[in-house]
Amino acid sequence: MKIIYFAWLRQKTGVSEEDASPPETVTDVAGLTGWLKGRGGGFAEAFDDLSVVRAAVNQEHVGMDHAVSAGDEVAFFPPVTGG
Amino acid sequence: MKIIYFAWLRQKTGVSEEDASPPETVTDVAGLTGWLKGRGGGFAEAFDDLSVVRAAVNQEHVGMDHAVSAGDEVAFFPPVTGG
Amino acid sequence: MIRVQRQDFDVGAELAALSGDNRGIGGVCAFVGLVREMAGGEPLRSMSLEHYPGMTEKALARIEAEARERWPLEETLIIHRYGKLEPGERIVLVATASARRQAAFESCNFIIDWLKTKAPFWKLEQTGGGAEWADARDSDGAAAARWFRDAKGKQLD
């Protein structure tokens, strides 16, 4: 699973992109954030308040209950501020 | 009184601009159209259907009951179609 | 700013001049009206735009002032052409600049809607069937009427 971080999530985690293999118990976005938070440090900080975290799976906006699996590209970012 | 005609009112009357001296009984725009219509010919035709005639006095849109007097610039034209 | 002119205008240059050095502008909304190739179901060869010199400028300045009263605008521009125009040619440019985009959109839309019913221009359309004065559209009256009430609910003429 490819995981990408943008804006302050990238800064807090210190990672812009990684290949990760979460355990089989991680089946949705919420589960993934929990697993990442469990790493502690900047990851715990980045995923501390999920109300300001948005996710995309395979480049589509999704909710926290959206399924994730091994081949997916998952991105985490704050609410968008373009335009 | 200066009277100006635009678009098909100019074409029907055959006049683009004239200096006119209507009688003192002409006190408003409606009265003026009646007097002009009384000239017959193209003028009668131009002012036959007042629902498609608009007026300005001193370069301001006005209603048919607006006063007119000797020193005014009065214009007659169809509903506008710019833009 | 108001301009009534026979010649064409350069949209990019006009918009760049509109913003100028004003760093308080967050959004510019522009509308460009073009001559369509069809007029009342018939192919249009050309049109002639007649106007009322003097009153035109007054009417446009009043519409611009009304827009500036209703919305917090940094800059406004109305350019309207007259004379002979062919399909594809630019007729009018309205541009409004504001800190906020919604003010720019609404005021630009307001100006073109009011211009369509209040600025003294008349189109003579030349088709294969001859020359005809364009009819005012009911939809233009309805579009202008949307803006008849100001923020305080006061009826405006």
Added chain:
Amino acid sequence: MIRVQRQDFDVGAELAALSGDNRGIGGVCAFVGLVREMAGGEPLRSMSLEHYPGMTEKALARIEAEARERWPLEETLIIHRYGKLEPGERIVLVATASARRQAAFESCNFIIDWLKTKAPFWKLEQTGGGAEWADARDSDGAAAARWFRDAKGKQLD
């Protein structure tokens, strides 16, 4: 058409290319977003726009397609820049062309409203106090929400 690019764009040239030879266009509505000099009450030195390559293009293409489904549009254009930008610089251009002006206005407004809440861009603002990620505005969410129901009253995400 969608373009995501670091470099500036020429509004006049883009709008001329948008209309091209399409004589069915009666009106073009354009919105240009500019970098304002103030950010959260402090003078802005510059901003850096980060985006999600790949997803950005998909998101913009989907917004454009949605606009074309909702309004009878002849042409559409979205150009969005990324990278470092200074006050006064252009960020985004949205332009829509239609036979009718109201379709052009509404669709252009719709595209920028949806872009503001759906396109994956993030602004890092540099002021005298340091660099801060811009907060999403509630007003942008409200602006986007105005368009959540389509003509058939179907709820859209």
